[in-house]
Amino acid sequence: MTVYLIHFQTKLKHAGHYVGYAARVGQRLAHHKDGSGARILAVCNERGIRYDLARAWEGQGREFERKLKNCKNAARYCPVCKPGHAREYKPKV
Numbered sequence: 001m002t003v004y005l006i007h008f009q010t011k012l013k014h015a016g017h018y019v020g021y022a023a024r025v026g027q028r029l030a031h032h033k034d035g036s037g038a039r040i041l042a043v044c045n046e047r048g049i050r051y052d053l054a055r056a057w058e059g060q061g062r063e064f065e066r067k068l069k070n071c072k073n074a075a076r077y078c079p080v081c082k083p084g085h086a087r088e089y090k091p092k093v
């Protein structure tokens with residue numbers, strides 16, 4: 001699985017990112033774009049908020065996804081928010 005980070009060009013309320021995971025990120029993104037994916041991204045679509053895939057971590061799954069969601073500061077890992085300073089994620093083995 002691949003965990004991916006989507007950066008919103010304009011914040012939706014307080015949300016500026018979406019974290020998800022999928023086997024095929026491209027396919028999942030297509031679902032987000034046509035509104036049949038995550039609800040929050042469907043709302044972005046409705047409001048005309050643009051968003052892009054900022055980063056993807058291959059070989060990661062639910063555990064990492066949850067970690068990113070829980071840390072509430074996905075911006076730390078986002079190369080769009082922190083060009084050149086995005087934090088690396090090193091999973092504990």
Ligand SMILES: [Zn+2]
Nearest residue numbers: 007078080081
């Ligand atoms: Zn960002």
